[in-house]
Amino acid sequence: MKIAVCIKRVPDMDVRFKIAPSGTAVDETGLKFDISDFDGYAVEAALQIKEKLNAGEVVVISLGGDVVQETLRKAMSMGADRAVQLKADGTHVDSFAIASALAAELKDGGYDLIMFGRMSIDTAHGVTGAIVAELLGLPCVNAISKLEFDGRTAKMRRELEGAYELVECALPAVVTIDEGIARPRYPSLKGIMAAKKKPLESKPAQLPAARLSLDALALPPERAAGRIIGEGTAAVPELVRLLKEEAKVL
Amino acid sequence: MSAHVLAFAESRGGELRRAALEAITAARRIADARGGQVHAILFGAPGIGAHAAALGAHGADRVLVVEHAGFAHNNPEAVAATIAAKMSGYGAFVATASATGKDVAPRVAATLQVPMAADATAFEVKGEAITVTHPGYTGKILQSLTLTASPAILSVRAGAYLPVANAKAGEVEAMAPVADPAASRVRVTETAAGNTAKLDLGEAPVIVSGGRGLKEAANFSLVEALAAAFGNAAVGATRAVTDDGWRPHADQIGQTGRLVSPDLYIACGISGAIQHLAGMRTAKTIVAINKDKEAPIFKVADYGVVGDVLEILPVLTEAVRRAKAS
Numbered sequence: 001m002k003i004a005v006c007i008k009r010v011p012d013m014d015v016r017f018k019i020a021p022s023g024t025a026v027d028e029t030g031l032k033f034d035i036s037d038f039d040g041y042a043v044e045a046a047l048q049i050k051e052k053l054n055a056g057e058v059v060v061i062s063l064g065g066d067v068v069q070e071t072l073r074k075a076m077s078m079g080a081d082r083a084v085q086l087k088a089d090g091t092h093v094d095s096f097a098i099a100s101a102l103a104a105e106l107k108d109g110g111y112d113l114i115m116f117g118r119m120s121i122d123t124a125h126g127v128t129g130a131i132v133a134e135l136l137g138l139p140c141v142n143a144i145s146k147l148e149f150d151g152r153t154a155k156m157r158r159e160l161e162g163a164y165e166l167v168e169c170a171l172p173a174v175v176t177i178d179e180g181i182a183r184p185r186y187p188s189l190k191g192i193m194a195a196k197k198k199p200l201e202s203k204p205a206q207l208p209a210a211r212l213s214l215d216a217l218a219l220p221p222e223r224a225a226g227r228i229i230g231e232g233t234a235a236v237p238e239l240v241r242l243l244k245e246e247a248k249v250l
Numbered sequence: 251m252s253a254h255v256l257a258f259a260e261s262r263g264g265e266l267r268r269a270a271l272e273a274i275t276a277a278r279r280i281a282d283a284r285g286g287q288v289h290a291i292l293f294g295a296p297g298i299g300a301h302a303a304a305l306g307a308h309g310a311d312r313v314l315v316v317e318h319a320g321f322a323h324n325n326p327e328a329v330a331a332t333i334a335a336k337m338s339g340y341g342a343f344v345a346t347a348s349a350t351g352k353d354v355a356p357r358v359a360a361t362l363q364v365p366m367a368a369d370a371t372a373f374e375v376k377g378e379a380i381t382v383t384h385p386g387y388t389g390k391i392l393q394s395l396t397l398t399a400s401p402a403i404l405s406v407r408a409g410a411y412l413p414v415a416n417a418k419a420g421e422v423e424a425m426a427p428v429a430d431p432a433a434s435r436v437r438v439t440e441t442a443a444g445n446t447a448k449l450d451l452g453e454a455p456v457i458v459s460g461g462r463g464l465k466e467a468a469n470f471s472l473v474e475a476l477a478a479a480f481g482n483a484a485v486g487a488t489r490a491v492t493d494d495g496w497r498p499h500a501d502q503i504g505q506t507g508r509l510v511s512p513d514l515y516i517a518c519g520i521s522g523a524i525q526h527l528a529g530m531r532t533a534k535t536i537v538a539i540n541k542d543k544e545a546p547i548f549k550v551a552d553y554g555v556v557g558d559v560l561e562i563l564p565v566l567t568e569a570v571r572r573a574k575a576s
C-alpha cells in the first residue's frame with residue numbers, strides 16, 4: 001500500500017506564548033517545534049499498516065519554509081521512506097490554499113491512502129484533509145479512531161459527540177486521524193541515522209492567492225489566580241455557598 | 251451577493267441536535283446585518299420534516315427539508331453535494347463545528363472552491379467580508395481572521411451562539427438530494443451510543459470530570475452521582491483515565507479530546523496538566539478537588555478544595571442535592 005501522510009510543523013504548546021511585534025505571528029524565540037499531535041498519530045498509523053503488510057511505502061509531505069525539513073526528517077527517523085517539502089515561506093492560514101497545494105502534489109502520486117491529522121494543533125481549523133479529498137475527488141472519512149483493512153476496503157470508527165459510527169470505504173481514500181489510533185513511536189538511534197540518507201525532495205508550493213487572511217493575534221484574557229477555599233469535607237458548605245451566591249451556577 | 255444565509259440543521263437518529271438551533275442563531279447575525287433571510291437545511295430519513303416548526307421558532311424563515319432513507323445515518327458526501335448545489339442563492343453557509351458540522355462544512359467549501367472560517371467563537375459582519383475570532387494554539391492564542399470569499403462558509407463553536415426563541419415563518423420547502431445518498435462511497439454500517447450520559451459534553455452547562463485521583467473505574471459512580479445531583483451535568487475525564495479504559499475516549503477533555511466551555515467545571519482528582527487545561531480553561535467557573543495543594547489545577551480553579559476526592563464527593567453531592575431542592 002502506498003500511503004501519504006501530510007504533516008505540519010507546530011510549536012510545543014507547553015509554554016507561555018508571546019506575540020511578535022508584527023502582531024500577526026507568534027514570537028518563536030526559544031520555542032521547540034515538532035510534528036503536530038494528530039499528524040504524529042497518522043505517521044504512526046501509516047507505519048503500522050506498512051509493517052503489518054510488510055510492503056508498501058510511506059511518504060511524508062509538509063508545506064512550509066526550510067525549517068519543515070527537520071520535521072520531515074523526524075518522520076523519516078520514525079520510519080517513513082521519503083519526504084516532500086512544498087516550499088512556502090511566511091505564514092499561511094487559508095486552508096483552501098494550503099489544501100490546493102497539497103492536492104497538486106498528491107494528485108498523481110498513485111496513493112492508496114492519504115492521511116491527515118483531524119486538526120493541526122496551532123491554527124486548529126480541522127478542515128484541510130476534507131478539502132484535499134474533495135479537490136482530488138476521493139472519498140473522505142474524518143476523525144477516525146480505528147482503522148482496519150479487509151482487502152481494499154478500509155473499516156473505520158469515527159467518534160461523534162456521545163456516540164460513534166462504524167464506516168467502510170474502498171481505497172483509494174483520504175482519512176483524518178483522531179487520537180486513539182496509535183501513539184507515535186520515538187525514533188531509534190538507528191532510525192535517526194537512516195533518516196539522514198533518505199530522500200527529501202523540495203519543490204515550490206503551488207499556492208493560490210489567499211482569501212482568508214490573518215489580521216491579528218491576541219492573548220486571551222488571563223484567568224484570575226485560583227484560590228483555595230478550604231480543606232476536606234469541612235469546605236463543602238462554603239463551596240456550595242460560593243457556587244450559589246458568587247458564581248450563580250446553583 | 252445574496253443577503254440570504256443557509257444554516258445547517260443537524261440531526262441524528264431522527265432528532266434535531268442543539269447544533270441546528272445554534273447554527274440558525276449565528277446565521278441570523280449575518281442575515282440581519284445584510285437584510286436577508288435565514289433558511290435552514292434539514293436532512294434525515296422520511297419524517298424528519300416534523301422538526302421544521304422548531305427551526306422556524308428559532309429563527310428560520312424557511313426550512314428546506316431533504317428526506318431520504320439514505321439520510322438515516324450520516325452521509326456527508328450527499329449532504330455536502332446537496333448543500334453546495336443550493337448555495338447559488340445564498341451569500342453564506344453556517345454550520346456548528348460539531349463532529350457532523352466539521353465533517354460537512356469543509357466539503358461544501360471545497361466543492362464551491364472557496365476557503366472557510368472554521369470554529370469561530372465570535373464573528374463580525376463587515377460588508378461583504380466576515381471577521382472571525384478563532385482560538386488556536388490549544389486556546390492560548392486568539393486568531394482574528396477575515397474571510398473575503400463569496401459565499402462565506404463558516405463554522406461556529408458549539409456553545410458560542412446559543413439557541414434563542416425567535417419566531418419566523420419557518421415555511422417548509424421539500425427538496426430532493428442532489429446526489430443519490432445510496433451512491434456515497436463511504437457507508438455507515440452502525441451508529442452506536444458511545445457513553446451513557448444523556449447530556450453531551452458540548453451541550454451541558456455543568457461538567458463533572460474525573461482523573462486518576464479517583465483511584466479506580468468503579469469510583470466514577472461518585473462523579474456520576476454529583477452530575478445527577480446537578481441534573482444538567484455531563485461527565486468528562488482526563489486522558490490518564492481514558493487510556494486506562496475507565497471511561498470511553500469520547501469523554502476525554504483536552505488538547506487531543508473535546509474542547510468544552512461549560513458554566514461550571516468540577517475537576518475531581520485531576521492534576522491539571524497543560525494538555526487537560528487546553529480543553530477546559532475557558533469554562534466560566536472552575537472548581538478543583540485535589541489532595542495535593544500544589545497541583546497545577548489550583549492555579550486555574552476559582553474555588554479549590556484540598557482533600558480526598560473520595561470523601562468529599564459524597565458530601566458535596568448531598569449538599570448540591572439539598573441546594574437544588576430548596
Ligand SMILES: Cc1cc2nc3c(=O)[nH]c(=O)nc-3n(C[C@H](O)[C@H](O)[C@H](O)COP(=O)(O)OP(=O)(O)OC[C@H]3O[C@@H](n4cnc5c(N)ncnc54)[C@H](O)[C@@H]3O)c2cc1C
Nearest residue numbers: 461462463488489490504505506507519521526541558559
Ligand atoms: C500529546 C499529548 C496529548 C495529551 N492530551 C490530553 C488530553 O486531551 N486530555 C488530558 O486530560 N490529558 C492529555 N494528555 C495527558 C496529560 O499530560 C496528563 O497526563 C493527564 O491529563 C493526567 O491526567 P490526571 O490528571 O487524571 O492524572 P494525574 O496527572 O496522575 O493526576 C492525578 C491527580 O489526582 C490527585 N489525587 C490522587 N489521589 C487523590 C485523592 N484521593 N483525592 C484527591 N486527589 C487525588 C493527585 O494529587 C494528582 O494531582 C496528553 C499528553 C500528551 C503528551
Ligand SMILES: Nc1ncnc2c1ncn2[C@@H]1O[C@H](COP(=O)(O)O)[C@@H](O)[C@H]1O
Nearest residue numbers: 006007063116117119120125126127128
Ligand atoms: N502546512 C502543512 N503541511 C502539511 N500538512 C498540513 C499543513 N497544514 C495542515 N496540514 C494537514 O492538515 C491537517 C489539518 O490541518 P488544519 O485544517 O489546519 O487543522 C493537519 O493535521 C495536517 O495533516
